[in-house]
Amino acid sequence: MFEKILTFTRKRHVAGLKCAFTGHRPQNLPFRFDETDGRCLRLKAELRKLIVQMIEQKNVTHFISGMALGIDTYTAEIVLDLKSQFPFITLECAIPCETQAAKWSERYRNRYFAIVERCDKETLLQTHYTPDCMKKRNRYMVEHADFVLAVWDGSPGGTGMTVNYAHSLNKVVWTLNPNTFSINFG
Template sequence: MRRENSCCFTGHRPEKLPWREDERDPRCLDLKDRLAAAVEGAYGKGMRHFLCGMARGADFYFCEAVLDLRERYPDVTIEAVLPCETQAARWTERDRDRYFALVAACDLETMVQRKYDRNCMLRRDRYLVDHASHLIAVYDGLLGGTMYTISYAMKQGLSLKILNT
């Protein structure tokens, strides 16, 4: 995949989203619509390969939006970028089932490293940015991995599309 035709994503986990786990909340449904439009917009700008870090919350929404896009445009590919082998080990069964179904639906799977350590999520985030030219983010100003990834993407010269929650 060529970096100039690749788009990555960063966003908040449910704990930092106003609706938490309630994806039927109108604010969540609105965000999913805006995210789908941002993915479609990235496609319109020539993005064909999409990279997702596969975290709970906004990453799942992004992955699902790209999979929907791929249904309409078969030249779309999506890469699941996993920080480590045990990313989903402590999640609920429902979240693990969704995670494994989404990873299985992706065209490619990249594991940044096998074993968990305190920096594997940051390494995953850098991988995402280092393999893309455009970043879509769900971000509301909170400190954390999403802010780090946006800052890193800005330093690397990626174009940005930031969606507020």
């Protein structure tokens, strides 16, 4: 059974293309939860460059984050930081269920809510958790995007399923490998 999607918009986005983010959770990244690790810092710098490239060269003005720990959080924070340089860009938080961050540590919950507070649009896909709510969130993001920026090492899992779904809908997928930092613009 599908629940009604609830949306709260703070700011309308400028007509342009849309990009959804997908990627690994911290435990599946080479540096795990250590954001001071040089590999994490490099990954964030590469993501920032790719997002700026999308804005400047591809007319992407709206970004969608699924708000999970890891890549979703990093990219949301990068977009919010870039608003000072590109005030016309918008961030949408696609939230799978109201309790998404309920079991996270206080530090990560505070980070989550700080992003949601500053985003331009909140989309709550369903009120209660179900085993497929993350998949529904991922499908929503892909269906509402022109581009997908994925941080993916090719391993099976939610990121891989999201990338495959994007390809099945003929979306443009840019993939950044978190181990090698190679980029596939496909």
